[in-house]
Amino acid sequence: MAEQSRWDLGGRDVDALYLEAQRFRGEPLSARAWSKLRKNRAAWFAWVFLCTIGIASLLAPLLPIPSPKTMHPVTRPAPPVWPWLDKTKGEFRVDYWNLNAFDARLVELRKSMYGKFQTGPWLGTDAQGRDLLARIVWGSRKSIVTALAATAISLGIGVAWGAWAALKGGRTDRWMMRIVDVLYSLPFVFLVITALALFDAPRANLGEALVNRDVVFFVVLGAVFWLTMARVIRGQVLALKSSEFVLASRAMGASTGWILRHHVLPNVFSVAVVYLTLTLPSVMLAEAFLSFLGLGVQAPAVSFGLLVADGVDAINALRVHWWLFTFPAVAMATVLLALFVLGDGLRDALDVRAKEPTTP
Amino acid sequence: MTHFLARRALGLALTVWIVVTLAFLMMRLVPGGPFSAERRLPAAVAANVDARYHLDWPLWRQYVQYLGPLNVDTHGLFGDRERVFGGVLAGDLGPSFRHRDYTVNQILAESLPVSLALGSLALVWSIALGTVIGVVGAARRGSKLDLWLRMGSSLGIALPSFVIAGLLVLVFALTLGWLPVAGNTSFAHFVLPSLALGAPVAAYIARLVRTGLIEALSQDYIRTAIAKGLPFSTVVRRHALRGGLLPAISYLGPAAAGVLTGSLVIERIFAIPGTGSHFVASALDRDYTLALGVTIVYSVLIYSLNALVDLAYTRLDPRIALEEL
Secondary structure (H helix, E strand, C coil), X not given: CHHHHHCCCCCCCHHHHHHHHHCCCCCCHHHHHHHHHHHCHHHHHHHHHHHHHHHHHHCHHHCCCCCCCCCCCCCCCCCCCCHHHCCCCCCCCCCCCCCCHXXXXXXXXXXXXXXXXXXXXXXXXXXXXXXXXXXXXXXXXXXXXXXXXXXXXXXXXXXXXXXXXXXXXXXXXXXXXXXXXXXXXXXXXXXXXXXXXXXXXXXXXXXXXXXXXXXXHHHHHHHHHHHHHHHXXXXXXXXXXXXXXXXXXXXXXXXXXXXXXXXXXXXXXXXXXXXXXXXXXXXXXXXXXXXXXXXXXXXXXXXXXXXXXXXHHHHCCCCCCHHHHHHHHHHHHHHHHHHHHHHXXXXXXXXXXXXXXXCC | CXXXXXXXXXXXXXXXXHHHHHHHHHHHHCCCCCCCCCCCXXXXXXXXXXXXXXXXXXXXXXXXXXXXXXXXXXXXXXXXXXXCCCEHHHCECCECCCCCCCEHXXXXXXXXXXXXXXXXXXXXXXXXXXXHHHHHHHHCCXXXXXXXXXXXXXXXXXXXXXXXXXXXXXXXXXXXXXXXXXXXXXXXXXXXXXXXXXXXXXXXXXXXXXXXXHHHHCCHHHHHHHHCCCCHHHHHHHHHXXXXXXXXXXXHHHHHHHHHXXXXXXXXXXXXXXXXXXXXXXXXXXXXXXXXXXXHHHHHHHXXXXXXXXXXXXHHCCCCCHHHC
């Protein structure tokens, strides 16, 4: 039998085998995945691109772009002025929404760095004379923050639900997963829209202090996307529970906590990272979808969805203001495409499959 | 078969019940009724309006009234007061709170055919195009053409349908002037919306067909067929396609759901008076009954389509028994 041959040491000394085994230094999964990712040119490029975009949008107040909020009395949107033709003199004014301490510091820093200098309307302006480039940068910020927050919430719920079900096993597991199955078959978008519309409309009655609308939006989005995460995590934990290295360390007398820290969590982590990157673009798409309908990010703020909605309105008019649609659409499309490519690359690198592993 | 259908019917009932309960509770627990947004009504009028729509009842009574054919009207079974809700189980989704003189059933009867026509057009062309692209990609695997097709389908998955819609309008309606910008009066009006609506689905199907076909082409029976001397095209058509299409077929249920969801924005962009645009408007206006009604009808549609797809799946893949689903 195959089972027996595993324990057949071929007449060698156990201590000698142990010494031999010690010579091998295990390569961490993350390091191997990282080098695999670097070899995948498209995924690596997407990663670098996303890092650049992320840093740029985080440091948006520091960039020498106009304020995304300042309006100019104009009759129609101004077309793009290419940078090399830009003759405008900067007259930057500090004009933002309520900035937090970090952003306020950045704005101060910016003033000391560039003074009154600001870029001209390189990508044109919208109907209120607001600079489109600045709005895209600040919009990407809002979209990225929303996607990250909602994904983090979905990760939290999904990991907790999936790991709990797998560890408990038996009837608890069956019921928890049945609930997930039932939730899968609900038309979530419709419930989400209903929920958002409800939290939106009677704000006067609810009072601003009671519910922060942004938080509601994050939670609602996160509550939609945790289902797949829960299934995948459960499968992974189930497989790990009965895997040989866990059994081996248990046989050697390791405590449950030690096993959890050294074997289960690191392995679940890689799967969670992959599904995080796969969830991010879906959440971003959902944010754009809802903002487009006027149910997501609300008007004084900007996001990709809102910008594209403005753009679509602009091209349905008699006069075609193509830049209002094209630039936000291209910006959103590249970010989403990069996220998808990175997610696929990570999945290949970490060799994770959506299929639940069959458990003995 | 009977077992399968019975289980699916039970699942459908459960799903609809959860949807109704969830949506109903969400709508009634948040303060602010459908009539509180407009100018303040005189107290007597407001009381009358509330009474007309049973908004003055306790929550459980409204719920029972909405859900079932059971009459809980204060005046008894044949009370003199006019019933405004027949109940979901009786197939009556109640009156619309915003569109006076319209019931939800009437609005659905008018708008659903438009949405279904748009949706099925989108599904049909996306299945056709997706399959062709997937087969070509798998047959010419690794070639330049395959690379381009794969990039195209990645783009189709990454781009939201409203971006594609904007692009199509910009190019085909406004620049070239071939097709109308918006409306729903002729077949030409449906071309651009259905293209935009179906694009993500087509991209997904192309990807699934390509992967499925490549996997099928690596099987032993394909090698046998080629060894018999059959031309490659016949092998693909007669032998590989049957197995290779299975993943795409199991995706058709989610695809239909995606098309129904996507129609919310597409109908807005192209000014098509379908159920999707009614739903968005009703959610924004807090037209409780209309929003609930659309959600219920769409749940039933999506659930039944999924069951149909599963049924078709077992016909095509004899390895899977109905009882396992």
